[in-house]
Amino acid sequence: MNMDDVARNGLVLLGCGKMGSAMLQGWLASGLPPGSVWVIDPKPSEWLKSTGVKINADLPASPAIVLIAVKPQMMGDALPTIAAMGNGATLFISVAAGTPISSLEQTLGAQSPIIRAMPNTPAAVARGISAIIGNVHAGAGHLDLAEELLSAVGQVVRLDSEDQMDAVTGVSGSGPAYVFHMIECLAKAGEAEGLAPDLAMQLAKATVAGAGALAEAADETPAQLRVNVTSPNGTTQAGLEVLMDEARGLPPLMKDTVRAAAGRSRELRNG
Ligand SMILES: NC(=O)C1=CN([C@@H]2O[C@H](COP(=O)(O)OP(=O)(O)OC[C@H]3O[C@@H](n4cnc5c(N)ncnc54)[C@H](OP(=O)(O)O)[C@@H]3O)[C@@H](O)[C@H]2O)C=CC1
Ligand SMILES: O=C(O)[C@@H]1CCC=N1
Known part of the structure; x- marks a missing residue:
């Protein structure tokens, strides 16, 4: 068929x-x-x-x-x-x-x-x-x-x-919502640094869309693409020291996020 x-x-x-x-x-x-x-x-x-x-x-x-x-x-x-x-x-x-x-x-x-x-x-x-x-x-x-x-x-x-x-649901089924929230947060953070809301949202959307397209098209891994943005002692390094903090940054937060979504998927087995 x-x-x-x-x-x-x-x-x-x-x-x-x-x-x-x-x-x-x-x-x-x-x-x-x-x-x-x-x-x-x-x-x-x-x-x-x-x-x-x-x-x-x-x-x-x-x-x-x-x-x-x-x-x-x-x-x-x-x-x-x-x-x-x-x-x-x-x-x-x-x-x-x-x-x-x-x-x-x-x-x-x-x-x-x-x-x-x-x-x-x-x-x-x-x-x-x-x-x-x-x-x-x-x-x-x-x-x-x-x-x-x-x-x-x-x-x-x-x-x-x-x-x-359950894990797939936590990663890619629910995942677009995490990324949309990242756009919201990035734009809000831009506003907090003095940008107008429209400009901050345009920058955030284009950055996430462009980074996603590059991650998919490039031969390099996402980790290498991240390194490519990060000049020694530059602006990205300063930002990533906050975002990549193993105790308070994105790694534990993302792990908890996917675990919660996968856990809810397991709960839904029982209706
Ligand atoms: N949204 C997402 O990103 C994803 C969703 N899914 C799965 O897709 C499914 C649908 O989710 P989603 O589209 O977000 O939900 P929605 O509520 O948007 O869509 C469900 C649709 O089914 C209709 N409906 C309700 N009862 C009946 C019925 N008896 N017969 C026929 N249709 C009915 C609803 O109508 P009404 O609104 O009037 O009740 C609604 O239009 C879920 O099982 C979800 O787990 C999977 C992957 C991603
Ligand atoms: O939130 C939900 O339950 C559905 C399944 C994956 C995405 N949306």
Whole structure:
């Protein structure tokens, strides 16, 4: 099965909030016909209505893919809508944080091919990264199909074990929010040094975006790129002595941040 089969047999998107719409935007931009997409969402946005996809319409009996993008806490209400498609050819992909494959199997059927994925919101600009892992019924063809679908919105990595998903969620699923907060903090710090808010925000956004692009494009490691900015006894060294402090700086803070997010992912296993 490939994206041509998805266009022919249909893709059902269950839940079209922030993550569902970020991905849908990418799929439509990459050529998936709107007429091949069924979206189920209680309050469709104006953007969704403008796309030409089928919204809250009768569903195909056996779509190629059902992508589940509701909150973990909404699973109980939402999954019965699609449970009848289980135990057949339909591939289920869930992006829900925490919800284990075993719990999805209970509702969708023990014979269903199910893939758990953790994307992130830069998918909206095709710069996301998704990690995927499947159940025993998700064969190589299903994983290839999920990878092809998610590749339309960024990079895809395959996990060896579902246990890795909590740490992945703490790093790349939630990670964009950490980076957005870094932009906010950098801009505020610029304001504290006397810059106008607009100028401080422009400098902060461009710096984070540019550094991210350089980190991805360069042959050097991020550590070397950092060294390249740091003149001996210069301004960066003075700043990094604060930021890189092993007791009070970013290293322990980032470790605690990712640990808290991964821990919450583990808690969500129980609903
Ligand atoms: N946001 C992110 O960065 C990421 C999110 N995820 C995962 O994606 C999933 C969705 O998160 P996110 O997009 O942020 O959340 P949102 O609340 O933005 O989106 C969920 C959508 O599902 C709708 N919905 C609620 N109940 C039902 C139902 N019974 N049937 C169909 N749709 C329903 C909601 O409608 P209404 O608002 O009216 O209730 C909403 O539009 C979560 O499981 C999350 O863990 C994964 C990676 C990153
Ligand atoms: O905050 C959350 O629970 C979701 C999962 C990863 C990003 N957002």
